[in-house]
Amino acid sequence: AVKKKSPVNITFTEFARKSIISADKSKSTKENLMSTVRLLERFRSGLTFEDLSYTFLKDFEAWLKELGKNQNTTGKHLRQLRTLTNEAINDGYMPADAYPFRKFKIKIQKAQKPFLTPDELSRLERLRLDDLRQQHILDAFLFCCYTGLRFSDFRTLTASNIVPINRKKWLCLKMQKTNLEIKLPLELLFEGKALNIIDRYDSIEQMASIPINADTNKILSEIAEKSKIKKHFTFHTARHTCATLLIHKGVAITTVQKLLGHTSVKTTEIYSEVLSSTIVKDLKAVKKKKNVNKFQSKTVL
Structure with missing residues (x-):
């Protein structure tokens, strides 16, 4: 004792x-x-x-x-x-x-993780801003939509984080929050769009040089207004968007867990809520398959 x-x-x-x-x-x-x-x-x-x-x-x-x-x-x-x-x-x-917590139950509500739909993400991708400061924040936000990085990790990026593996560019870093190392194949994530953003800047350090979180989120709200996206979102929404869209692209949840650096797959499972557009797409695919099968059956007869 x-x-x-x-x-x-x-x-x-x-x-x-x-x-x-x-x-x-x-x-x-x-x-x-x-x-x-x-x-x-x-x-x-x-x-x-x-x-x-x-x-x-x-x-x-x-x-x-x-x-x-x-x-x-x-x-x-x-x-x-x-x-x-x-x-x-x-x-x-x-x-x-x-120990006072032996019989004390800490109550929590299942939190909704806000994310951007594919349509909303496309709107931001098409947006071109005259304000260079806003464009920089938009690029940083999109980069994190494609990589799932947290704000704190994004701001620490340097050229040394881009590592060639089998002649392909990977993003490798140790995350500040968990101290876990992640390795991201940039050319395979979201058609390599993160690499395109890097190419717009003189250096990765320049790309990663953005204001503190509160100021960045204020600029993001201005960008949301210009994109006509009604949903309120913050820089951390980029991480949720990455996870949700990867799962709905069919990437295995355990793979998404590794990409985001979650210590438990239970954390990743939060993102497996179904997009309404995915429901419609899947149901249409089933209907189409049934119609094809009916046609084939009639043809055989």
Whole structure:
């Protein structure tokens, strides 16, 4: 059993801050954990280890909802609190039998992953913008539609990420969020359209040099207006679009999992919702096949 440390002169939130700072985690993960710590401090100043109970979790959950946080955002903060609580137990600040999440169920709603349909993607591909800044953001967004890269990974791209394998250009990089390496055959993904975008720039570094996420998304909304796409989308929609369209092109879900760098195929399965256009196409194909079979039967007779 882990011997409990004496948490003299240290609150749970102080411990959490120190734990986050020293953790071997990505910058974005640390920022997310810190956002939960800030909420905890607002909810209960001087939160102690003994304060963490099933009742506290119920009260914190209710307070987050009163702040206007939706079910999934509330769930995210509770999951991050659970991570920090586990760290406290592992470091001996709390006894394992005081674990408050044993009977507490974190509720989530199945999130809809917004994506662009083939028609909407075609509209963006045909769009030509006089504003060079907007055209650059559009190119970056389309590149990520063709490769499935996250915003953070796109901005780190350099010439060294393009690697020749069997005389073909592959995009190879280690993803910031998961530290997993992905290898993408650019000529085989979406007819090599990502390579065409690279060719428009003096260097990959120039192509990857775009503003921070918030500013980029603001420009994307201007582009959406010009393309007459009514749907609200952000830069991350490009990743969802890539995954969804690959699955509906018939690419095996396990292959899409590898291309996107998902650690679990369950994450990829979220994208296997059927496009309405795919339903119509598939049903028409069945009808056409039946008609051909009828004609062949009559001919034989």
